[in-house]
Amino acid sequence: MIKIQKNVLIAFLALIIFFEPTYISILPHEGILYNILKLITALFIFIYFIKRKKTLSISQILVLVGELIVLIFTILNNGQIESEFLNFIMLGTLVLLIELYSDDFISLLEALMLHFELCIYINLGSLILFPERLFSRSNVAYGATYEWFLGSRNSFISWLLPGLIIALIYRFYKRKSKRWLCLVVGILVTQLFQTSSTLIVSSAIILCLAVIPYFNRVFRPTISFCVSMVIQFVIVILNNVKFLAPIVEGILGKNLTFTNRTTIWKNAINHTSIFRGYGKLQSTQVAEILGNFGNYIWKGATHAHNQLLNLGFQGGVILVVITLIIYYIAFWKLEHFWNNPIARVYSFGLFAYIIAGYTEVTNHLLLQLIVILPLIIEKTIITVDDNIQFKRIILK
Numbered sequence: 164m165i166k167i168q169k170n171v172l173i174a175f176l177a178l179i180i181f182f183e184p185t186y187i188s189i190l191p192h193e194g195i196l197y198n199i200l201k202l203i204t205a206l207f208i209f210i211y212f213i214k215r216k217k218t219l220s221i222s223q224i225l226v227l228v229g230e231l232i233v234l235i236f237t238i239l240n241n242g243q244i245e246s247e248f249l250n251f252i253m254l255g256t257l258v259l260l261i262e263l264y265s266d267d268f269i270s271l272l273e274a275l276m277l278h279f280e281l282c283i284y285i286n287l288g289s290l291i292l293f294p295e296r297l298f299s300r301s302n303v304a305y306g307a308t309y310e311w312f313l314g315s316r317n318s319f320i321s322w323l324l325p326g327l328i329i330a331l332i333y334r335f336y337k338r339k340s341k342r343w344l345c346l347v348v349g350i351l352v353t354q355l356f357q358t359s360s361t362l363i364v365s366s367a368i369i370l371c372l373a374v375i376p377y378f379n380r381v382f383r384p385t386i387s388f389c390v391s392m393v394i395q396f397v398i399v400i401l402n403n404v405k406f407l408a409p410i411v412e413g414i415l416g417k418n419l420t421f422t423n424r425t426t427i428w429k430n431a432i433n434h435t436s437i438f439r440g441y442g443k444l445q446s447t448q449v450a451e452i453l454g455n456f457g458n459y460i461w462k463g464a465t466h467a468h469n470q471l472l473n474l475g476f477q478g479g480v481i482l483v484v485i486t487l488i489i490y491y492i493a494f495w496k497l498e499h500f501w502n503n504p505i506a507r508v509y510s511f512g513l514f515a516y517i518i519a520g521y522t523e524v525t526n527h528l529l530l531q532l533i534v535i536l537p538l539i540i541e542k543t544i545i546t547v548d549d550n551i552q553f554k555r556i557i558l559k
Contacts, residue, residue, distance in 0.1 A: 470520030
């Protein structure tokens with residue numbers, strides 16, 4: 164008989180609102196029910212957070228301030244106000260929930276692991292049983308879609324990348340369990356059926372850095388931060404992509420325009436100001452701005468196809484600066500614990516997350532776990548002695 168601890172069960176129930184597979188989201192009336200559940204869960208977590216007299220760190224507050232900026236500009240520009248307000252509430256709920264479980268992180272980790280296992284395994288089953296597609300929808304920009312339990316292959320990264328990080332972290336907290344290995348295999352097998360170039364690159368980066376001893380010793384958080392920012396500057400700002408030709412053209416089979424993303428990047432840069440952004444506009448409005456290719460408008464340009472540029476477009480340069488500060492704080496904390504393998508996995512994951520943000524918008528709430536979890540590492544990191552007993556490490 165499977166026994167589930169009370170704290171794990173509570174965490175599992177609280178996390179349901181963040182795990183909304185695409186196949187579930189298209190069911191009749193599901194959106195209304197899920198939104199009600201989100202608001203109720205958020206209210207309970209907020210009340211419990213106040214009752215426990217918990218406080219947030221500066222970095223956690225910055226995460227919320229960044230999303231608040233997007234919400235303000237969304238209201239000012241009459242954009243998707245309801246959607247962005249709900250997103251702000253959800254992100255705040257996630258930050259509060261993680262902080263609440265910082266003293267019992269293993270329970271939260273168990274709940275996260277179970278959620279990712281359920282979603283990823285069911286999605287893999289849908290790929291095996293329905294290799295062509297589980298269901299299809301139609302939109303103006305892309306026509307008919309090919310989707311499975313977790314959506315289209317381009318959306319798999321929002322589930323598989325954080326799932327990979329959670330699996331690799333889980334092995335250090337549960338040394339005797341092989342569930343982490345099964346989940347990693349499930350993630351890799353999924354990509355044999357359907358995947359995206361961004362997911363291939365980001366997951367390969369994590370696994371290579373985590374497995375190869377040389378990278379384990381050398382690729383420290385400060386190096387990761389500097390390298391990721393330099394590459395971002397060279398590719399996006401300087402528009403110098405020729406050095407990536409062996410990977411982009413040779414291995415991934417793409418062209419050096421990153422499927423016309425370079426034009427979208429230029430449009431995003433041209434429409435970014437220092438203290439003002441567009442917020443979360445309607446998709447058609449975004450396409451008219453970012454999808455302007457001169458002689459035609461590409462309606463598929465519903466975002467900047469780059470995380471930092473999208474943040475700049477929505478919240479101005481000030482939001483980009485806030486985000487970089489959050490990245491720096493996370494890497495700085497991970498640098499202090501570099502001798503611990505848990506910190507190394509977090510660091511490699513955050514590096515891969517930033518790399519994925521070169522060509523995609525990585526603001527999905529589950530992807531935000533990769534950024535938020537390292538911010539409380541001093542409260543959750545553990546060492547393991549010979550008897551598999553946990554001891555907390557305190558940040559000096």
